[in-house]
Amino acid sequence: xxxxxxxxxxxxxxxxxxxxxxxxxxxxxxxxxxxxxxxxxxxxxxxxxxxxxxxxxxxxxxxxxxxxxxxxxxx
Ligand code: SF4
Numbered sequence: 449x450x451x452x453x454x455x456x457x458x459x460x461x462x463x464x465x466x467x468x469x470x471x472x473x474x475x476x477x478x479x480x481x482x483x484x485x486x487x488x489x490x491x492x493x494x495x496x497x498x499x500x501x502x503x504x505x506x507x508x509x510x511x512x513x514x515x516x517x518x519x520x521x522x523x
Contacts, residue, residue, distance in 0.1 A: 449520055449523055450497055450498075450520070450523045451506055452494060452495045452518070452519045453481050453517060453519075454517035455475075455478075455480045455494045456480075459515055460481070461514055462474070463509065463514065464509040464510075467505060467512055468502065468506055470484070471487060471502050471505065471509070472484070472506075472509060481518075482494065506518075
């Protein structure tokens, strides 16, 4: 599943990285959400590909994001 985060609109609420810490984390510099390094696409912290076993938790995190800035697309 392809995942993108509109990081500039992240409120650092922590919901996504608490819901799915295997895929999302807090960036230590700007405190916005980012994709953990091993799942990033071309090193971009705002885009990545989730393995199938993380589909459920990534989808849950996207659903729970209060500002709805995590987009998921089945690939
Ligand atoms: S749930 Fe949304 S607003 Fe909250 S930290 Fe994650 S991306 Fe940012």
